[in-house]
Amino acid sequence: MKKEIRIQPIKNGTVIDHLNVGSVYRILQVLDLSEFALTAAMNVESRKLGKKDILFIEGKELNDKELNKIALIGKGASVNIIKDAEIKKKFQLGYPEKVEAIIKCINPKCITNSETLSTKFTIKTEPLEATCYYCETRMNEKEIVESIKK
Ligand SMILES: [Zn+2]
Structure with missing residues (x-):
């Protein structure tokens, strides 16, 4: 069948x-x-x-x-x-090379977590990885999904 x-x-x-x-x-x-x-x-x-x-x-x-x-x-x-x-x-949908104001930085000391500043990340693929523009913290796919939850 x-x-x-x-x-x-x-x-x-x-x-x-x-x-x-x-x-x-x-x-x-x-x-x-x-x-x-x-x-x-x-x-x-x-x-x-x-x-x-x-x-x-x-x-x-x-x-x-x-x-x-x-x-x-x-x-x-x-x-x-x-x-x-x-x-x-x-x-x-292509992978965005940069994303703004979507991902939240996991570094608690990052300036974007203490000031009202939009986050900025550059994106790498295979495997998916986001790097914070301000503190250079890298986030893997699981952390990215976690941070962009509704
Ligand atoms: Zn950061």
Whole structure:
């Protein structure tokens, strides 16, 4: 028997496709999507990735800050904006090289934790690592996810 997943297409909202396995779980940790109807497909077959996750968010178009968070943890994901059951916009999320005001520095002595100063990080990939512009503290993926939680 062929395993096939059929998902009710959403009418309006966002589909995040080609997510690495495990990304849906992390996205739900860092974005507050509690008001929206969500459908997730996890660990499904993908021609491109072998296995992938997909997240369908009904009734929500993600803003830039939310997309930046997903770009950080959902490496190379593609985003489809759906309006009236048609794809209105489709784009791939690249890794940002720099992020501002998203990650919180884990160094308690960092100036960004004592003053109202936006954090700035440079991002390296494979493995994901963020370096604080001010104190040069490096953070790994787990610490990044923890710090950008909703
Ligand atoms: Zn810092």
